[in-house]
Amino acid sequence: MKWIDYARPQTVAEAVQLLTERGDGARAMAGGTDLIVQLRVGRRQPDHVVDVKHIPDLNEVNTSGGGVTLGAAVPCHIIYNNDAIKDAFPALVDSASIIGGTQIQGRASIGGNLCNAAPSADAIPTLIALGATANVSGSTGERSVAIEDFCTGPGQNVLGADELLTSISIPAQGANSGARYQRFIPRNEMDIAVVGVGASVTLNNGSFESVRVSLASVAPTPLFVTEINDELAGKDVTDENIAKAGEIAKDAAKPISDMRGTADYRRHLCDVMTRRVLSDAITRARGGNVDAH
Amino acid sequence: MPTKSYVQTNINGESVEFLAEPRQSLLEVLRDTLQLTGAKEGCNDGNCGACTVKMDGRIVCSCLVFGVEAEGADIETIEGMASPEGLHPLQTAFLENAALQCGICTPGFLMASKALLDHNPNPTEGQIRWWLANNLCRCTGYDKIVRAVMDAAQKMQA
Numbered sequence: 524m525k526w527i528d529y530a531r532p533q534t535v536a537e538a539v540q541l542l543t544e545r546g547d548g549a550r551a552m553a554g555g556t557d558l559i560v561q562l563r564v565g566r567r568q569p570d571h572v573v574d575v576k577h578i579p580d581l582n583e584v585n586t587s588g589g590g591v592t593l594g595a596a597v598p599c600h601i602i603y604n605n606d607a608i609k610d611a612f613p614a615l616v617d618s619a620s621i622i623g624g625t626q627i628q629g630r631a632s633i634g635g636n637l638c639n640a641a642p643s644a645d646a647i648p649t650l651i652a653l654g655a656t657a658n659v660s661g662s663t664g665e666r667s668v669a670i671e672d673f674c675t676g677p678g679q680n681v682l683g684a685d686e687l688l689t690s691i692s693i694p695a696q697g698a699n700s701g702a703r704y705q706r707f708i709p710r711n712e713m714d715i716a717v718v719g720v721g722a723s724v725t726l727n728n729g730s731f732e733s734v735r736v737s738l739a740s741v742a743p744t745p746l747f748v749t750e751i752n753d754e755l756a757g758k759d760v761t762d763e764n765i766a767k768a769g770e771i772a773k774d775a776a777k778p779i780s781d782m783r784g785t786a787d788y789r790r791h792l793c794d795v796m797t798r799r800v801l802s803d804a805i806t807r808a809r810g811g812n813v814d815a816h
Numbered sequence: 817m818p819t820k821s822y823v824q825t826n827i828n829g830e831s832v833e834f835l836a837e838p839r840q841s842l843l844e845v846l847r848d849t850l851q852l853t854g855a856k857e858g859c860n861d862g863n864c865g866a867c868t869v870k871m872d873g874r875i876v877c878s879c880l881v882f883g884v885e886a887e888g889a890d891i892e893t894i895e896g897m898a899s900p901e902g903l904h905p906l907q908t909a910f911l912e913n914a915a916l917q918c919g920i921c922t923p924g925f926l927m928a929s930k931a932l933l934d935h936n937p938n939p940t941e942g943q944i945r946w947w948l949a950n951n952l953c954r955c956t957g958y959d960k961i962v963r964a965v966m967d968a969a970q971k972m973q974a
Contacts (some may be wrong), residue, residue, distance in 0.1 A: 529838035624950025629874035712949040
């Protein structure tokens with residue numbers, strides 16, 4: 524690994540100042556479980572690593588008001604051990620409990636999963652399905668970005684060189700809502716999604732009020748399939764309509780063929796997984812229990 | 817001119833200080849600077865768990881932690897598992913159940929298993945397998961490892 528400088532700022536202002544001074548030569552690090560590997564193989568080559576996980580603001584979990592604001596450095600294990608999150612946002616637990624294994628989950632953060640912007644990221648489809656926004660601080664102030672607009676390419680995001688992701692806000696989901704994330708992998712655990720699907724539904728008696736579906740590992744960035752809501756909103760909750768959502772997901776996917784699966788296989792999985800995940804989200808919306816894994 | 821950083825940390829209950837380049841992993845520091853060679857380098861990218869240590873109450877892959885991140889931390893390594901009175905019950909159970917062949921993965925499995933039993937003294941087989949998913953054994957002795965953890969859990973509860 525080439526030489527790096529390391530800093531451990533204690534405030535957002537200090538971190539933003541370091542990032543601003545170093546420009547493209549600096550990269551923020553939370554858990555480091557992606558970044559350290561990338562440094563080691565040379566995939567990212569910053570001169571300066573800004574370790575932001577000791578900034579108190581970035582470790583806050585605020586669940587007041589029915590939504591949740593997650594500090595950008597909050598590690599996965601905090602999320603799946605938080606009773607308020609388990610109760611209100613089980614889909615977030617679905618994602619946090621399958622990112623890496625126990626050792627990785629002690630360090631890796633949802634904010635880091637977002638910034639790393641892998642097409643296969645397990646947290647991003649969930650955040651998109653839940654309508655979350657990324658809160659960013661930079662040298663000229665603060666801004667918020669919808670999660671579906673955050674990733675711009677494999678490993679690339681909208682952050683300027685002077686900007687730091689500080690937190691992720693997930694709005695209250697309201698009554699009769701449910702969400703789910705599942706990925707398809709050929710193992711039981713510790714693998715990269717061949718296809719991942721995050722979905723949230725809000726029901727109105729027997730019909731869909733709104734549906735948000737997002738796909739992982741089938742495009743250069745996590746894909747938000749708005750056409751599913753266009754088709755399903757106002758329609759009855761039936762197997763036929765769930766099957767339509769699967770078909771739409773399959774058509775929206777733009778997968779590549781690689782060692783994990785061919786493009787055709789991934790398109791097929793989009794259909795199957797979208798139907799499964801929607802069914803589970805509906806079960807949760809109706810108050811039923813679906814285990815995370 | 818690049819300079820090494822001074823780091824003060826706590827390892828197995830003792831205050832320890834060392835100099836490290838920021839790019840050095842905690843694993844490199846433990847093995848090459850502090851001669852604590854129990855933690856092993858397997859994959860060096862977080863998949864295999866052979867380098868597992870406990871840091872501030874959570875197990876981590878020490879290959880995915882910079883040595884300089886250890887500043888002010890509490891670290892436990894495999895060297896701290898046995899006491900002067902004898903082996904930890906998990907170590908005994910691994911021996912009695914033949915839960916190792918080449919032994920490279922064993923320190924990591926022991927550290928991870930100890931963290932599991934600290935947190936859940938009576939885990940099911942499924943819980944053990946899920947918790948230990950971040951530890952790989954290429955001799956493929958998983959079944960004996962899982963049985964050893966169950967055996968140790970039972971003996972520690974007795």
